[in-house]
Amino acid sequence: MNKFLDAISDKLLPLANKLASNRYLSILRDAFMLAFPLTMFGSIVVVICNLPFLNDGTKALLNDLLGSGQSATMSIMTVFVTFGIGYYLSKSYDVEGIFGGAISFASFLILTPFFTTSDGGEKVSSVLSLDRLGAKGMFLGMIVAFLAAEIYSRTSKKGWQIKMPDSVPPAVAKSFAALIPAILTLSVFTAINAVVTVGFKTNLHDVIYNVIQVPLVGLGSSIWATLVAIFFIQFLWFFGLHGQILxxxxxxxxxxxLMFENLEAYKAGEHLPHIISKPFMETFTVGLGGSGMTLAVVIIMAFIMKKKQYRDVGRLALGAGIFNVNEPVIFGLPIVLNATILIPWVISPIIVTALNYFVMSIGLVPAPTGVSVPWTVPVFFSGMIATNSLAGGLLQIVDCLIVGCIWLPFLHMLDKQPDSAL
Known part of the structure; x- marks a missing residue:
């Protein structure tokens, strides 16, 4: 068995290292993290404005007073992601990042229609629709930001720049250095927009949304794709690779x-279109003690297992586990390359996630509203915040009990092994 696991590890490690070090995946992760503080602020505003014990009049008043806090953050998330991609990708090429971010964002705006349609069907010009800057424009924003930053960085690296004398202030010199790459980059996207708008009588927002974003979102929102993703998270962690990041x-x-689409529907008082979303994945998977939902495992180790080394690890890991940090148990039990507990480690998150999806699909528990909950919020509280319902917190408690029941016989088996087998 050990030889088999070693063979798989040898095959997986190079692939995982390539994924972890991939320039574009790393930049995409960093760009979303750039927007994380803004997302959290917007989520707090949404929670305050929609507390379940408030009446409709109070909610309306709070939305009038505080609603701009959410509109200026979560509703225009594509703005920050687009800028972040341009910034970090340019920096990865050792090119001035701030200009890369600004050029990427401007390129996205060039492709964005500056008009909307009123409720009466009339065209209103010289305005930007929030949905173009939020969920609906997310994929176009990411694609354009990567392309724009690539063009800007490569033209800059080729030396297509205006060089200023050393006596010129650095800020002025950098602006002139970015001038030619910026003009070339923005000209490319202006030409693309002209061809699509005039030649095809449409805009790239609608093309990308219908051709790429809708199918991908449909796939990502399915329970089957979600279970496959969770399987790989668990499987990679078993070999010591950070499956969550990969x-x-x-x-x-x-x-x-999916999260932003849910949030827009929730604010409008409409039916939530998705069960699977970022808050679902963080609150009802990671939010149960970390990757693998190990809070129940830590409690069993700390108070039920007989061997002192397991009790010690459990008690040391309990404090971190409450806040969903579970590296102490992953490497302290250990879970990594421990064949005895491979089965519960892989199947318990899959079973619990499928159950959560089912109870939300039948309306027994509300789906997450789209509010972003920090993954370190303890169990029960994170479930209530994510769903704006007590049922969300109670579901997390049920999840932990199920995980504990699945793990208990395997931990008992581990407890009975002789020390030499540990």
Whole structure:
């Protein structure tokens, strides 16, 4: 068995290292993290404005007073992600990052229609629709930001710049150095917009949304794709590879888009379109003690297992586990390369996630509203905040009990092994 696991590890490690070090996946992760503080602020505003014990009049008043805090953050998330991609990608090429971010954002705006349609069907010019800057424009924003930053960085590296004398202030010199790459980059996207708008009588927002974003979001919102993602998270962690980072680097754009669509529907008082979203993945998977939902495992180790080394590890890991940090138990039990507990480690998150999806699909528990909950919020509280319902917190408690029941016989088996087998 050990030889088999070693063979798989040898095959997986190079692939995982390539994914972890991939320039574009790393930049995409960093760009979303750039927007994280803004997302949290917007989520706090949404929670305050929609507390379940408030009447409709109070909610309306709070939305009038505080609603701009959410509109200026979560509703225009594509703005920050686009700028972040341009900034970090340019820096990765050792090019001035601030100009890369600004040029990427401007390129996105060039492709964005500056008009909307009123309720009466009339065209209103010289305005930007919030949905173009939020969930609906997310994929176009990411694609354009990567392309714009690539063009800007490569033209800058080729030396297509205006060089100023050393006596010129650095800020002025950098602006002139970015002038030619900026003009070239923005000209490319202006030409693309002209061809699409005049030649095809449409805009790239609608093309990308219908051709790429809708199918990807549909796939990412399915329970089957979600269970496959969770399987790989668990499987990679078993070999000591950070499955959460590796898988989330690929899936986060989809899950975040689903989150923003839910939030827009929730604010409008409409039915939530998705069960699977970023808050679902963080609150009802990671939010149960970390990757693998190990809070129940830590409690069993700390208070039920007989061997002192397991009790010690459990009690040391309990404080961190309450806040969903579970590296102490992953490497202290250990879970990594421990064949005895491979089965519960992989199947318990899959079973619990499928159950959560089912109870939300039948309306027994509300789906997450789209409010972003910090992954370190303890169990029960994070579930209530994510769903704006007591049922969300109670579901997390049920989840922990199920995980504990699945793990208990395997931990008992581990407890009975002789020390030499540990």
């Amino acid at each position: 898988v989330n680097s690929v899936m986060d754009p989809v899950w975040n888009t």
